[in-house]
Amino acid sequence: MSSTEKVIPVHLISGFLGSGKTTLLTRLIDYYRSLDLKAAVIMNELGDVNLDGQLVGDRVPMSEMLSGCICCTIRGDLGVEIKELIDEHTPDVILIESTGAANPLEIIDGITETAMYARIDLRSVTTVIDGAGLLEMNKRGRNQTFRLMQEQIRCATHMIINKADRLAPEEIVEVEQLVREWNHSAPMTVTVKCVVDLERFGSGDSTDSAHPTRLSLGQGAEAASCGPDCGHDHSHHAHTGESHEHSHAAHMHESHEHVMVLTHYFTKPIDSHAFEAMLRRLPSEVYRAKGVVTFSDTTSRFLFQFAYREVEFIRITPQGQVNDVAVFIGEHFSKEQLLAELALLE
Numbered sequence: 371m372s373s374t375e376k377v378i379p380v381h382l383i384s385g386f387l388g389s390g391k392t393t394l395l396t397r398l399i400d401y402y403r404s405l406d407l408k409a410a411v412i413m414n415e416l417g418d419v420n421l422d423g424q425l426v427g428d429r430v431p432m433s434e435m436l437s438g439c440i441c442c443t444i445r446g447d448l449g450v451e452i453k454e455l456i457d458e459h460t461p462d463v464i465l466i467e468s469t470g471a472a473n474p475l476e477i478i479d480g481i482t483e484t485a486m487y488a489r490i491d492l493r494s495v496t497t498v499i500d501g502a503g504l505l506e507m508n509k510r511g512r513n514q515t516f517r518l519m520q521e522q523i524r525c526a527t528h529m530i531i532n533k534a535d536r537l538a539p540e541e542i543v544e545v546e547q548l549v550r551e552w553n554h555s556a557p558m559t560v561t562v563k564c565v566v567d568l569e570r571f572g573s574g575d576s577t578d579s580a581h582p583t584r585l586s587l588g589q590g591a592e593a594a595s596c597g598p599d600c601g602h603d604h605s606h607h608a609h610t611g612e613s614h615e616h617s618h619a620a621h622m623h624e625s626h627e628h629v630m631v632l633t634h635y636f637t638k639p640i641d642s643h644a645f646e647a648m649l650r651r652l653p654s655e656v657y658r659a660k661g662v663v664t665f666s667d668t669t670s671r672f673l674f675q676f677a678y679r680e681v682e683f684i685r686i687t688p689q690g691q692v693n694d695v696a697v698f699i700g701e702h703f704s705k706e707q708l709l710a711e712l713a714l715l716e
């Protein structure tokens with residue numbers, strides 16, 4: 371794989387149970403088809419049967435992750451699924467629809483981890499909101515489902531307040547105000563049947579730096595928990611991903627107001643001491659980093675983790691080719707400064 375090989379954009383569709391995620395997904399599939407772009411889809415259902423998948427049919431390559439919540443038990447498989455879809459179908463874009471019970475922060479973490487072995491790029495997190503459902507939940511009391519809804523809204527880079535046909539005009543205003551309280555920056559569109567302008571989902575070309583991703587992950591990204599309906603063992607976050615490609619070049623996401631993700635592909639081995647020193651110098655605004663590196667001063671390769679200011683290196687012997695990549699997640703950090711630090715390493 372060459373450094374010029376394209377990075378495949380990934381769009382995550384999140385939202386409450388029955389809010390209209392699949393409705394949006396089918397629209398997107400039609401949209402990409404009209405542009406003559408190949409979309410691949412990952413759908414996640416808590417049950418054994420992917421009913422929504424019937425709606426998508428066999429129009430696009432689809433991976434079904436059933437019987438588990440994408441954000442916990444099968445989160446580790448997410449990377450494998452993405453990699454397999456890419457290897458088998460070479461899609462121009464990947465769409466992921468998560469179960470309404472999933473906590474998007476966990477999925478975002480899973481997707482960004484996948485950058486270690488597939489040239490992908492999380493471009494947007496669209497949260498579909500059932501306006502009437504949200505109002506009802508707000509009146510009934512703030513239970514666990516309510517908190518999950520909040521989390522899904524906080525995480526969104528784009529918000530769709532759907533099912534407007536079921537809301538009176540003053541209720542629409544009420545929903546908008548509620549949603550704005552939790553997410554100050556993401557664009558918000560009020561729709562019926564998720565009819566939105568799909569242009570921002572792009573041409574599939576993620577190298578378009580004119581449209582940087584805003585990942586407004588909100589607070590508590592690392593403390594995220596799974597959804598209330600998930601019911602799975604959260605202690606097993608399998609880390610997978612042995613088959614990989616070696617690749618180069620930096621790819622970056624930015625947000626001026628919220629959480630940013632910066633994904634940097636290293637072009638060559640780097641000095642281990644300089645790298646560790648760089649991690650330790652990271653500003654407190656960077657609260658998470660992870661990746662795979664090859665050091666010039668040791669023979670082995672390492673998986674590194676940086677969380678809560680702690681640095682951890684794990685020696686790995688990857689099967690197949692693995693990207694040398696570092697992913698940084700944080701809020702309000704200076705991308706220029708970080709890129710300058712990274713440039714010094716190479």
Ligand SMILES: Nc1nc2c(ncn2[C@@H]2O[C@H](COP(=O)(O)OP(=O)(O)OP(=O)(O)O)[C@@H](O)[C@H]2O)c(=O)[nH]1
Nearest residue numbers: 386387388389390391392393470532533534562563
């Ligand atoms: N009244 C109304 N119904 C809608 C609208 N959008 C979608 N629906 C209906 O709501 C139901 C659920 O829509 P889906 O798109 O399957 O929702 P989902 O979020 O994928 O559902 P889960 O996968 O179960 O979480 C379907 O019957 C849709 O036809 C809307 O704007 N108004």
